[in-house]
Amino acid sequence: MRHTVSYSALFVLTLLAGCAFKNPDPGPQHKMNVFIDSLINEMTVEEKAGQLTLYTSGWTVTGPQLREDYIEELKAGRAGNLFNAHTVDYAIELQRMAVEETRLGIPLLFGLDVIHGYKTTFPIPLAEASTWDMDIIRKTARLSAKEAASAGINWTFNPMVDVARDPRWGRIAEGAGEDTYLGSLVAAARVKGYQGDDLSDPTTILACVKHFAAYGAPQAGRDYHTVDMSDRVLRETYLPPYKAALDAGAATVMTSFNELDGVPASGNHYLMTEILRDEWGFKGFVVTDYTAINEMVPHGVVANEKEAVELAFNAGVEMDMQGGIYSKYIPELLEEGRIDGSRLDDYVRRVLEMKYKLGLFEDPYRYLNKAREEETLYAKELMDHALVSAKESIVLLKNKKAGNSALLPLSKSPKTIALIGPLADNQKDMLGTWHVAGDASKVVTLLQGIRETAPDVTVHYAKGAGFTGNDQSGFNEAVAIARKSDIVIMAIGEGHHQSGEAASRSDLGLPGPQQALLEKIHALGKPVIAVVMAGRPLTLEWMDENIPAIVNAWHPGTQSGRAIAQVLFGDHNPAGKLTITFPRNVGQVPVFYSMKNTGRPFDADNKYTSKYLDVANEPLYPFGYGLSYTTFAYSDIKLDRKEITEQGSLQVSINVSNTGEYEGQEIVQLYICDKVGSVTRPVKELRGFTKINLKPGESQTVSFTITSEDLAFYTRDMSYRAEPGSFTVFVGPNSAEGLEGGFELKLPDAL
Ligand code: GLC
Numbered sequence: 170m171r172h173t174v175s176y177s178a179l180f181v182l183t184l185l186a187g188c189a190f191k192n193p194d195p196g197p198q199h200k201m202n203v204f205i206d207s208l209i210n211e212m213t214v215e216e217k218a219g220q221l222t223l224y225t226s227g228w229t230v231t232g233p234q235l236r237e238d239y240i241e242e243l244k245a246g247r248a249g250n251l252f253n254a255h256t257v258d259y260a261i262e263l264q265r266m267a268v269e270e271t272r273l274g275i276p277l278l279f280g281l282d283v284i285h286g287y288k289t290t291f292p293i294p295l296a297e298a299s300t301w302d303m304d305i306i307r308k309t310a311r312l313s314a315k316e317a318a319s320a321g322i323n324w325t326f327n328p329m330v331d332v333a334r335d336p337r338w339g340r341i342a343e344g345a346g347e348d349t350y351l352g353s354l355v356a357a358a359r360v361k362g363y364q365g366d367d368l369s370d371p372t373t374i375l376a377c378v379k380h381f382a383a384y385g386a387p388q389a390g391r392d393y394h395t396v397d398m399s400d401r402v403l404r405e406t407y408l409p410p411y412k413a414a415l416d417a418g419a420a421t422v423m424t425s426f427n428e429l430d431g432v433p434a435s436g437n438h439y440l441m442t443e444i445l446r447d448e449w450g451f452k453g454f455v456v457t458d459y460t461a462i463n464e465m466v467p468h469g470v471v472a473n474e475k476e477a478v479e480l481a482f483n484a485g486v487e488m489d490m491q492g493g494i495y496s497k498y499i500p501e502l503l504e505e506g507r508i509d510g511s512r513l514d515d516y517v518r519r520v521l522e523m524k525y526k527l528g529l530f531e532d533p534y535r536y537l538n539k540a541r542e543e544e545t546l547y548a549k550e551l552m553d554h555a556l557v558s559a560k561e562s563i564v565l566l567k568n569k570k571a572g573n574s575a576l577l578p579l580s581k582s583p584k585t586i587a588l589i590g591p592l593a594d595n596q597k598d599m600l601g602t603w604h605v606a607g608d609a610s611k612v613v614t615l616l617q618g619i620r621e622t623a624p625d626v627t628v629h630y631a632k633g634a635g636f637t638g639n640d641q642s643g644f645n646e647a648v649a650i651a652r653k654s655d656i657v658i659m660a661i662g663e664g665h666h667q668s669g670e671a672a673s674r675s676d677l678g679l680p681g682p683q684q685a686l687l688e689k690i691h692a693l694g695k696p697v698i699a700v701v702m703a704g705r706p707l708t709l710e711w712m713d714e715n716i717p718a719i720v721n722a723w724h725p726g727t728q729s730g731r732a733i734a735q736v737l738f739g740d741h742n743p744a745g746k747l748t749i750t751f752p753r754n755v756g757q758v759p760v761f762y763s764m765k766n767t768g769r770p771f772d773a774d775n776k777y778t779s780k781y782l783d784v785a786n787e788p789l790y791p792f793g794y795g796l797s798y799t800t801f802a803y804s805d806i807k808l809d810r811k812e813i814t815e816q817g818s819l820q821v822s823i824n825v826s827n828t829g830e831y832e833g834q835e836i837v838q839l840y841i842c843d844k845v846g847s848v849t850r851p852v853k854e855l856r857g858f859t860k861i862n863l864k865p866g867e868s869q870t871v872s873f874t875i876t877s878e879d880l881a882f883y884t885r886d887m888s889y890r891a892e893p894g895s896f897t898v899f900v901g902p903n904s905a906e907g908l909e910g911g912f913e914l915k916l917p918d919a920l
Contacts, residue, residue: 204530205521209514211273217517218499219247223280223456223490226254226263246271247496249520250488252280252326255287255606260321261537268533276524276533282605283325283363283374284343285309287317289551289727290600290607293668293704294329294355296562296723298345299745299795301836301858303358305558310362312551315372319545320606321536323527324375326423328359330410331380334759336749337390339672342602342704342724344385346748347761347792349406350855353413360417368420368526371535375523378414380425380458382440383407387427390758391673396427401848401883403429412449420453420523424486426461433468435461436477441485454487454519463492474498482508487516547611552728559725559732564745565796566701566709567719576696576718578739578798579656581623587654588616589633589647589690590661590683592702598636601724602669602704611727615660615700618730622738629654634686636664641682644689651690657697658737659687659716665724668704677708677755684711691715700733706751710789721747739798744834744860746795746903750788757784762792762904763851793838793855793903799829799865803837806900806908812915815877815891819912822872823900827863834862838907839873840899846892847885853904873900880914891916 209217224239242248243266254263260279268274285291291309300306310328317325332352333341345355356378365373383403387394398407411422422445424435434440435457445451465477478498481489489495502508528535545551568575579586592598596612613621616630633647634640651657661683666672678684688711691697698718701707702725712719720743722733735741750761771786772778780786802825809820825837839857843850857873875898880891893916901907 201522201525205518205525208273208275208521209517212517214500214503214513215496216246216273217513218496219245220249220275220517220520221488221499222248222493222496223250223252223488224248224493225491226251226259240266242493242496243267243277244270246273249275250278250280252490253605254279255281255317255320255322257321257537257539257542261534264533264537275521276529278324278375278524279322279536280324280326280377281317281322282327282603283313283317283322284327284329284603284605285601286313286555286604286726287320287322287606288546288608288611289313289316289555290604290612291555291558292562292725293342293601293603293723294344295342295346295704295749296725297558298351298355298748299564299723300558300561301351301746301748301860302561303354305561306355307358307362308554309558310359311365312554314363314365314374316545316548316551318372318374318536319538319542322374323529323536324377324421325363326377326379327363328356328376328414329379330356330414331383331385331425332407332410333385333749334761335387335390336677336706336752337673337675337755337758338385338387339392339602339668339674339704340385340670341749342668345410347750348748348763348855349409351748351858352410356410356414357417360414360419364418364420369528371528375420375527376414377421377423377456378411378419379423380434381411381422381445381455382425382434383429384425384427392671393426396429401887405883408444415449415451422451422453422455424455424457424461426458426464428468433461433465433470435486436465436470436480436484438484446485452519454516454523455485456488457481457486457490457492459490460492462486462489462494475501478502479507482512487519555726556728556732559728560735560741560743562723562725562745563732563736563743564721564747565743565798566721566790566794567713567717568796568798569717571696571717576656576698577720577737579623579737581625581738583625583627584656585627585629585654586619587647587650587657588619588628588630588660589651589657589686590659591632591635591664592662592700593632593658593660594630598665599702599724599729600726601665602672604665604726607727613728613730615730615733618732618734619658619737621731622734622740634682636667636681636683639682641685644686647686648689648693651693651695654695657690657695659690659697659699660702661687661699662702662707663704665704674705675755677706677752679707687712687716698737700737706749708752708754708789710753713789739831742798742831742833744795744797744836746793746836747790748792750792751790753784753789756781757788760788763854765849766852787905791903791905793836794905795836795903797829797831797833797835799827799831799833801833801835801863801902802826802828803901803908806910808898808910808912810912812913813875813877814915815917817876819875820872821875821898821900821910822870823908824868824870825861825863826868827865830865832862832864834860835902836860837871838901838903840904840907841875841879842897842899843880843882843892844895844897846882846894848883850882853899855904871900877914
């Protein structure tokens, strides 16, 4: 077989080359370079363009399907990479075609959106960010990679690290929320989890940090809409999480659909070359989002697809996802001198290097072991961690005491519960958005979870309402079971399709007739607990005013019902905290904790100050907010000095006590405020947090270190540095509460 001689021979040549140099082993990098350069020398232009082409298989389609002929393209060497093709049985068939039926036999990369799990589905990313626990987040990525790799996947299109402050945008579900500092830590944790320490380990997969850049800031929260911002906001707020992912070693980057400053990301040289390569030194490869090169025609920056390829290629984009136009136009553009041949080789080299580092040239079938797949899917370590992550992601928003006791946690003693709502006995929607390979039949529903956790409790169930329209025909059944029950649990919120891509909403209330159902049940006068499940913050003002207990569970994945039930019945004391602000109504959007003070900050005694006539400025629930079944008291904030220099550091300590009846965890947060800057500064910025566990009556002193690096920002001349002056530090349970202290940063006058 002709082709197996080609790159196997090259492999032998590489080994010989090492010997022929009569030097000590020139090292793996040199071997890889010799091998890849030799392979590139063998390739035709069409084959080179094929290595820069990525097609979806026919299995799942995650965007507008443009091509059915991916098999034909694969065999012709015009498609060197596939996505949405998984399971060993299917991938092995495709890999064999690539290795045995193409001229050079270059193995395929297999990509998939492993966003919050492969088969075992973990909480949606916005939920898991609410754990503020980088160990949990990294372990989720590690286990997701292990499971996906067992099914033939060696590249995930994750982490999505787009900072987002507009909950109308459905993809807010996929990220870590509104904060740059927290989002950067989450980005790095996910990359480390996916890629591990050695890409040649067949349980690791390439990460792909997306969507570069600033996709999370579309006008009006409408997906794919225009993004326009100052370079300062871009660099201070939106770029750091991408940089953190790359500093953690992310192998690839995905472009975003949006334009930025008038130029679509996939053709944006400023982003793809000046920042990514020249400033950040990125050595991996860039893949576009789905047909994003083709879409530069409707964007209106090119007249046709050939010009789009020229713009994207020369901007610094290596790979075309699903557009099929790199393979179509690169040969012509090269012939016409509109793209450079050595650049083409560099792009191909970056793709081949990833395949080499994954070990695919050594063994193209190393990710394709049927026995390993069978023992890995839904393995106990995955399911156990899915439960841990789901429980830790849950945020207790309200638990109002009636008399001396609050409704939660529920006792497991015999009683009758009415469980009502479209998410009460629902498997598919608990998986949330982007559960691409997730199996709904494995999901533990809330009804199942309650029956398992509290077997002595009698549970009546009624769906009551759907997610859309206004069909109230299920209300009577719901009312009937509520009347005959001691307590009501409402399982309400969004279906999995109502957040995620192409799922922006202009109204953030409970969708469909659910609000009407909630109010009808509330009118019965029974104690009601609301369990809210959604992919975004919902506007819950009526609920907050009328319902005594509110649990925000997001879409918690395969272990949903078990996790929620263990929280409701006190087997787990909730400790999650919001990483996205919950507005009172959609009119407040965007509202987030790190806003600016303005020249007319709100003053109730002064008409001419920044406010609304019909709603407070403050959100319903602020960033960092989340309750516990116990209570915590903060006292004795101390700063070990009143000023620091550029090389100095400051210790902030505070005492935290568990003043309640339950053992619990508390996420202690540290924020700073730069009171005067050469440009306006946010009223607060998160600069540290730690999660502690306290038994009732226990206290702990928590300490943080602040250095001038924590105080740096893009100053008026866009230099990134700290400026001297006064700072306030806040330490507390969320971004709106806490104790404060002050200090000065002193810098040499020379600055
Ligand atoms: C989608 C998404 C992107 C995803 C890609 C492949 O359009 O924007 O996040 O990774 O296509 O499915």
